[in-house]
Amino acid sequence: xxxxxxxxxxxxxxxxxxxxxxxxxxxxxxxxxxxxxxxxxxxxxxxxxxxxxxxxxxxxxxxxxxxxxxxxxxxxxxxxxxxxxxxxxxxxxxxxxxxxxxxxxxxxxxxxxxxxxxxxxxxxxxxxxxxxxxxxxxxxxxxxxxxxxxxxxxxxxxxxxxxxxxxxxxxxxxxxxxxxxxxxxxxxxxxxxxxxxxxxxxxxxxxxxxxxxxxxxxxxxxxxxxxxxxxxxxxxxxxxxxxxxxxxxxxxxxxxxxxxxxxxxxxxxxxxxxxxxxxxxxxxxxxxxxxxxxxxxxxxxxxxxxxxxxxxxxxxxxxxxxxxxxxxxxxxxxxxxxxxxxxxxxxxxxxxxxxxxxxxxxxxxxxxxxxxxxxxxxxxxxxxxxxxxxxxxxxxxxxxxxxxxxxxxxxxxxxxxxxxxxxxxxxxxxxxxxxxxxxxxxxxxxxxxxxxxxxxxxxxxxxxxxxxxxxxxxxxxxxxxxxxxxxxxxxxxxxxxxxxxxxxxxxxxxxxxxxxxxxxxxxxxxxxxxxxxxxxxxxxxxxxxxxxxxxxxxxxxxxxxxxxxxxxxxxxxxxxxxxxxxxxxxxxxxxxxxxxxxxxxxxxxxxxxxxxxxxxxxxxxxxxxxxxxxxxxxxxxxxxxxxxxxxxxxxxxxxxxxxxxxxxxxxxxxxxxxxxxxxxxxxxxxxxxxxxxxxxxxxxxxxxxxxxxxxxxxxxxxxxxxxxxxxxxxxxxxxxxxxxxxxxxxxxxxxxxxxxxxxxxxxxxxxxxxxxxxxxxxxxxxxxxxxxxxxxxxxxxxxxxxxxxxxxxxxxxxxxx
Numbered sequence: 001x002x003x004x005x006x007x008x009x010x011x012x013x014x015x016x017x018x019x020x021x022x023x024x025x026x027x028x029x030x031x032x033x034x035x036x037x038x039x040x041x042x043x044x045x046x047x048x049x050x051x052x053x054x055x056x057x058x059x060x061x062x063x064x065x066x067x068x069x070x071x072x073x074x075x076x077x078x079x080x081x082x083x084x085x086x087x088x089x090x091x092x093x094x095x096x097x098x099x100x101x102x103x104x105x106x107x108x109x110x111x112x113x114x115x116x117x118x119x120x121x122x123x124x125x126x127x128x129x130x131x132x133x134x135x136x137x138x139x140x141x142x143x144x145x146x147x148x149x150x151x152x153x154x155x156x157x158x159x160x161x162x163x164x165x166x167x168x169x170x171x172x173x174x175x176x177x178x179x180x181x182x183x184x185x186x187x188x189x190x191x192x193x194x195x196x197x198x199x200x201x202x203x204x205x206x207x208x209x210x211x212x213x214x215x216x217x218x219x220x221x222x223x224x225x226x227x228x229x230x231x232x233x234x235x236x237x238x239x240x241x242x243x244x245x246x247x248x249x250x251x252x253x254x255x256x257x258x259x260x261x262x263x264x265x266x267x268x269x270x271x272x273x274x275x276x277x278x279x280x281x282x283x284x285x286x287x288x289x290x291x292x293x294x295x296x297x298x299x300x301x302x303x304x305x306x307x308x309x310x311x312x313x314x315x316x317x318x319x320x321x322x323x324x325x326x327x328x329x330x331x332x333x334x335x336x337x338x339x340x341x342x343x344x345x346x347x348x349x350x351x352x353x354x355x356x357x358x359x360x361x362x363x364x365x366x367x368x369x370x371x372x373x374x375x376x377x378x379x380x381x382x383x384x385x386x387x388x389x390x391x392x393x394x395x396x397x398x399x400x401x402x403x404x405x406x407x408x409x410x411x412x413x414x415x416x417x418x419x420x421x422x423x424x425x426x427x428x429x430x431x432x433x434x435x436x437x438x439x440x441x442x443x444x445x446x447x448x449x450x451x452x453x454x455x456x457x458x459x460x461x462x463x464x465x466x467x468x469x470x471x472x473x474x475x476x477x478x479x480x481x482x483x484x485x486x487x488x489x490x491x492x493x494x495x496x497x498x499x500x501x502x503x504x505x506x507x508x509x510x511x512x513x514x515x516x517x518x519x520x521x522x523x524x525x526x527x528x529x530x531x532x533x534x535x536x537x538x539x540x541x542x543x544x545x546x547x548x549x550x551x552x553x554x555x556x557x558x559x560x561x562x563x564x565x566x567x568x569x570x571x572x573x574x575x576x577x578x579x580x581x582x583x584x585x586x587x588x589x590x591x592x593x594x595x596x597x598x599x600x601x602x603x604x605x606x607x608x609x610x611x612x613x614x615x616x617x618x619x620x621x622x623x624x625x626x627x628x629x630x631x632x633x634x635x636x637x638x639x640x641x642x643x644x645x646x647x648x649x650x651x652x653x654x655x656x657x658x659x660x661x662x663x664x665x666x667x668x669x670x671x672x673x674x675x676x677x678x679x680x681x682x683x684x685x686x687x688x689x690x691x692x693x694x695x696x697x698x699x700x701x702x703x704x705x706x707x708x709x710x711x712x713x714x715x716x717x718x719x720x721x722x723x724x725x726x727x728x729x730x731x732x733x734x735x736x737x738x739x740x741x742x743x744x745x746x747x748x749x750x751x752x753x754x755x756x757x758x759x760x761x762x763x764x765x766x767x768x769x770x771x772x773x774x775x776x777x778x779x780x781x782x783x784x785x786x787x788x789x790x791x792x793x794x795x796x797x798x799x800x801x802x803x804x805x806x807x808x809x810x811x812x813x814x815x816x817x
Contacts, residue, residue, distance in 0.1 A: 033101050035073040036109035038066050038086055039388045040116070042326045046070025046388045047114055050088040054099070056080070069443070069453065070388055073512070079103045086112050111388065132674045132703065133163060133618060133664045140164065140620065140662070142212045145236065147703065147715070151742070151753035151791040153254060154279060155204040155233070160719045160736060162212045163620070163662040163676040165231070166699045173197055174724075175214070175229050176624065176658055176680055182223075184232045202311070205256050205275050207247050207791070210236045216624070217565040217606055219549050220504040220520025221439075221457055229569075229604075235273070236260065243797025251755075251789025253280045262797075269321040276314040283307055287768075287779035291642045295773075298354050299642045301588055305347045313339025327384050335376045343368040348414070349588060351642055362421075363414055366585045368407040375400050389443035389455060394436075401431040407585050411479070419479035427471040427581045437461040451513065457506045457520075465498040471581045492534045494580055494595065498572075499527045506549075514555035522547040526572065530595050532580075539596060545570050560611045567604050573597035573632060577648040592647045600650075602628040616666035621659070628654040633684070633727045638775040651686035651727060670707040676700070684727045690773070695725040711744035732767040736785060746794075753791045762786050 034054075038047045052072045053063040061082070066072045079101050087093040091114040101107060134141040142162040144150050150158050160167050166174050175181045183197060213232040244261035256277040263270045286304040290297050319333035344367050351360040376399040383392045408424035439459035446452040473490040476483040506520030524545050531538040549567035556562075579593040608622035631654035636646040658680030665673045683694040699721035707713050720735035738757040744750070758764070763782040770777040 033074055033077050033103075033105075034099070034107050034109065035071070036112050037388055038070045038072065038088075038112050038114060040091075041113035042116060044327065044384050044386050044388060047088055047091070050086055050091075050114065053085045054082040055085060056082060069510070071453075074101075077101050084109070084112075086114060088114060091116055132672065132705075133620070133662055133676075139213045139215045139232075142214070144206065144209045144211055147705075147717075150206040150209070151249075151740070151755060151793070153206040153755065153789070154277070155201040155206060155209060157757075158206050158209055158212060159201060161701055161703060161717065162214060162231075163701075164214050164216070164660050164678055165212075166678070166721050167201075173201065173231075175231065176216075176626070176656060176660065176678060182230045184230060186235055187232055202279050202281070204233075204315075205249075205258060205277050207249070207256070207258050207793070208235050208273065208275055210234045216622070217549065217551060217567050217604060218569075219518055219551070219567070220506040220522040220547065221459065223461075223502065223524075243795070245793060245795045247791060247793040249789055249791040251787055253282075253784075253787040254278070254789050267323045269319075271317075271319050273317045274314075275316070277312075279311045279313075281307070281309045281311065282784035283782060285779060285781045287777060289638070289642075289644070289770075289775055289777035291638050291640070291775055292773065293640055296354075298640060299359070300352045300356075301642050302350045302352075303347065303586075303588065305345050307343065307345045309342045309344055311339060311341045313337070313341075327386075329382045329384075331378065331380045331382070333378045336374065338373040339371075341370040341372065343370070345585070347586060349586075351588070361414060362411050364409050364411050364586075366407060366409045368405075368585060370403075370405055372403045373401070387443065389441060391441045392439070394438050396437075397433070397435040399431075399433045401433075403429040403431065405429070405581070405583075407583075409585060421479055422476035422481065422484065423473065423584065424475075424484070425471065425473045425584070427469060429469045429579065429581075430467065432466045434464045435461070446509075452509055452511045454510075455508045457508075458504065460503045461501070463498075463500040465496075465500075467496040467498075467578075469494040469579050469581055473584065490582060490584065492532060492580065494530070494532055496530045496578060496595065497528070501525045514558075516553040516555075517551070519550040520548070522549075524570065526599070530578075541598075543599065545599075545601070559613065561609070563606075563608045563610075565604075565606050569602040569604060571600040571602065571628075571632070573599065573648070577632065588642065589644045589646065592645065594648050597632060597648060598630055598650050600628050600630050600632055602626060616664065616672070618664045619661075620663070621661045624656075624658050624660075626656045631684070633686075635689070635728060636770065636772065636775070638772070644775070651684070651689065651691070653683075653685050655683045657681045672705050674703045674705075676702075682725055684725070686727060691727055693725050693727055693730070695730065696722070697724040698722040711748065713742045715740040715742075728772055729768055729770045731769075732765075734764050734766060735761075736764070737761075749796070750792070750794045753793070755787075755789050755791075757788075758786045 038050045038052070039045060040047055046066070046069050048066055048068045048070060050066045050070070050072075051063065052066065053060050054074065054077065055061065062074060062077060064072050064074065082099045082101065084096040084099045085093060086096075094112060094114055096109070096112065099107075099109070132143055132146055134143065140163055142158075144158045144161075147158075147161065150161075156167055159165050159173055164176055173181060173183075211234045213234065215230040215232065218230050242263050244259065246260075247256075247258045249256045254277075256275065258273075258275045260273050261271070284304070284306040287302070289301045291299045291301070315335070315337045317333065317335045319331065322330045324330070345364075347364045347366060349360070349362055349364070350358060353359050376397065378395070378397050380393060380395040384390070405427040406425065409422070410419050411421035411423075412419055437459065438461075439457065441455060441457045443453065443455045446454055470493045471491060473487045474484045475487050476485070502522060502524040504520060504522040506518065508516070508518040510516050524547065525542070526544075527540075527542045529538070529540045545568075547568045547570065549565075551563060551565040553561055553563040573594075577593050577597060578595045580595050582590055582592040584590055604624070604626045606622055606624040608620065610618065610620040612618040629652075630650050631652065632648050633651050633654075634646055635649045635651070636644050638644045658678065660676070660678040662676040663674070667673065677698065677700045679696065679698045681694070681696055683692075685692045699719070701717070701719040703715065703717040705713065705715045716737075716739055718735070718737040721733050723731050723733040725731075736758060738755060739759070740753065740755045742751055742753040763784050763786070766781045766783070768777075768779040768781070770779070
């Protein structure tokens with residue numbers, strides 16, 4: 001009720017402001033004399049940023065552009081008769097003669113339709129492109145396709161350059177210091193991203209990424225998942241017509257092949273994308289851990305390891321769109337991911353007692369395999385209307401994700417080849433998901449001197465998830481294959497089901513005085529049930545959450561925007577976190593999940609300012625506060641025998657206070673500079689565990705790009721962070737830097753891109769200090785990121801403009817949680 005009260009109060013203040021300003025907007029000299037809305041004649045959707053001009057004879061007297069809703073207006077125009085022209089790339093110019101403007105009598109032209117220009121395009125010389133960083137009001141966009149340093153790399157390389165994001169050496173992605181992020185692909189969830197985000201980013205080719213959207217304050221339409229916010233990866237899509245592209249990358253760490261193909265007719269369209277990728281992961285580590293009993297040292301553990309693994313993965317997408325008429329679209333798509341991510345390790349372990357005597361010493365050769373896959377099918381129907389912005393859709397989705405883990409290890413005594421112990425394990429994991437969703441959007445005008453437009457969005461959704469894990473561990477205490485026996489104490493079965501039912505309502509108000517208010521409520525009910533058949537135990541839980549969101553923005557002089565927002569977020573535990581499977585590949589450091597985790601609830605507030613100019617320069621700054629209650633953190637405990645057990649647990653509070661600044665300086669048509677920084681103070685506390693850790697975290701990134709004659713572009717980029725804090729650890733900072741060069745030829749249909757990363761740094765070093773009431777530890781990790789790669793890309797086929805329609809798909813923002 002308190003949240004509803006604040007929403008009502010803010011809405012009332014907003015409406016009073018609108019009334020006051022609308023009363024002033026009718027003064028002579030400021031009144032709107034001519035207005036209208038530009039729409040696509042086929043899709044019946046608004047055409048944003050179209051050019052609208054008024055002509056006397058053949059001379060242009062004044063002009064403007066449409067806003068994001070396709071609206072335009074003219075003020076202070078001399079009364080008389082004019083010819084109105086509307087034009088936009090990919091459409092035929094529309095001309096409307098005999099438009100009469102009378103003093104003191106506003107004229108609304110209604111809708112002005114633009115017809116698609118279906119003529120095949122010849123050679124097109126691009127004279128301008130989107131800036132690297134764009135502020136879209138409710139999201140910040142990094143246009144990855146305009147950054148040549150990304151060619152041939154992976155999504156990890158892309159993420160390191162995105163404002164407000166940071167990537168650790170092990171691939172852990174964070175937004176404003178928090179790793180609790182929801183990652184979408186083209187507005188919908190990816191099971192591969194949910195299963196293990198760090199691994200998935202390493203396997204996604206950067207060549208397939210068009211842009212990255214960072215949404216720090218998602219509205220009610222989004223699932224309430226992800227306490228830090230939402231990241232939406234937009235992949236490249238071919239232009240309408242019969243066309244495509246191929247690319248190939250070779251290098252010491254990255255290799256890959258890619259194909260895109262699109263065939264689009266008047267009513268039927270087909271598109272496919274295929275990618276294969278090979279990634280080499282080289283790293284080593286060494287560390288020392290002291291066990292504490294009643295605060296006193298009780299033993300010491302020293303370990304060192306090295307690994308050199310090559311992962312293979314591939315993905316493919318196929319989609320078919322059918323337009324029976326100009327207002328309906330039926331879409332069918334299928335996506336498949338698959339691959340194997342090995343983690344073979346050579347591990348040396350030495351354990352000593354409190355007096356320094358060796359208790360145990362051995363070498364282990366560990367062979368760890370993770371064959372994974374995902375298939376997903378989407379079927380949807382979207383109905384548009386003649387009224388621009390009005391839309392109704394019914395969407396469905398089915399996905400299946402087998403995610404299996406196998407390892408076997410052999411243990412020997414240092415200096416001897418004789419095997420003293422064998423162990424092997426299988427974990428067959430499965431995940432099926434069924435989703436049904438419906439949404440309706442309805443724009444309308446409020447009768448306040450025609451100064452305010454509104455858009456109401458409502459929808460409902462249900463998700464059913466069925467998950468299971470069967471794991472079996474066998475060991476041979478003699479070191480002989482014939483003596484393998486099942487270890488019942490470490491084997492189990494686990495089944496889990498989750499039902500999420502949600503409904504939302506959101507209202508957005510925009511005034512001609514450039515005020516904007518978006519407020520909404522989302523109601524979600526979650527029901528979970530788990531079962532361990534082997535041990536004959538089970539659990540169940542259910543909870544309901546009402547999630548409010550509100551954003552108030554004001555744009556001044558067309559290019560200065562101030563915004564304030566508040567939202568709540570809920571984070572259900574990852575399936576990765578819930579699975580109780582215990583990984584014993586390192587007997588001294590066991591990892592497990594926790595099926596009894598509770599969800600997190602986060603409060604997030606933000607105050608931001610952004611501006612830009614016509615040359616492409618922009619500036620964005622934001623102050624933010626985020627507090628997560630019942631926060632999920634990975635914690636480690638060490639028993640008296642020196643064995644560590646790590647797993648996720650609900651702790652107390654995780655609070656963050658920060659400032660992020662991002663800027664793009666377009667010094668000239670040839671030179672552009674992009675910089676960004678994020679500074680955040682993190683305070684983690686668990687009263688139940690008597691633990692607290694806090695400190696500052698900062699990161700900085702910069703990119704300089706210069707275009708030379710003869711279609712040659714050079715670029716330099718760098719990234720650095722100061723390290724960070726977790727509830728039980730502090731870790732040091734890291735840095736990356738690189739040089740790139742791109743040469744286009746064959747009338748820009750083909751290109752070669754050379755990337756050199758960390759040329760003077762053979763390996764990045766990360767130092768970690770851990771502490772608890774049961775242990776203290778120091779660890780040093782080294783990751784090889786020194787790389788060279790060369791990427792060839794070729795575009796083929798013809799292009800023409802299309803209907804402007806887009807296909808909608810399910811977006812489970814809390815997928816696999």
